Amino acid sequence: MDTGAYALSFARYFLTSQSNEILSTAKPTVDEQSGIILKNTDNEMVVISLTMRAKMKKRGVVAEENGPLSQSTTLQGRTKQSLHTPMEKQR
Template sequence: MDTGAYALSFARYFLTSQPNEILSPAKPTVDEQSGVILKNTDNEMAVISLTMRAKMPKRGVVAGENGFITVDDFTRPEKALITYANGKTEEIEEGETAKGLNYEVEDMQAAVLHQTGSQTISLSLECHEHLGQCQRTVGHYLPV
């Protein structure tokens, strides 16, 4: 699976609205490293840093005024840690990492078979367009 697409999807999920600015400050070598900044009209920003050369955790951090959320292995998470501004923490657990791809397939099947709106399919379509925009604007793909 494309890690760049997962990172973009993770970031977009927490943005209030679709990014209207997508920037990549440097043209990296294909499939090795990438940096992307997303910004929307709600004055929210996401920064994505990806690399294939360094062994780094797939960690997503969502920061807000009242604290932050840390999600390790964001491509197939089963828990997240909320850290509030006062230092209190709360762990949320849902699903099983090993069943991650099954959840994606089930969601897609339900959307196709029942022709119902998927919770994430519109975000996936948006992210697909953003990946294409990164390629057209900067001349590279996000790492896979």
């Protein structure tokens, strides 16, 4: 019953200010499937997709100017973190 709380906490950690716009949709069954979009006054946006219907690893990706940061948890509970270097600009 608290699946969304972890995702929201992860997302909020990377925002520079509190969200002032929130859009959300969900299936009527508790925690089965939902989508959340958050936006703040700094024009930062978070998109969260949650489901209990799929057997997938838990994954969080932060895309920013210096490249993506990702963290994932396997079905066995192991955590993997990675920080990628900025992509080269095409000439």
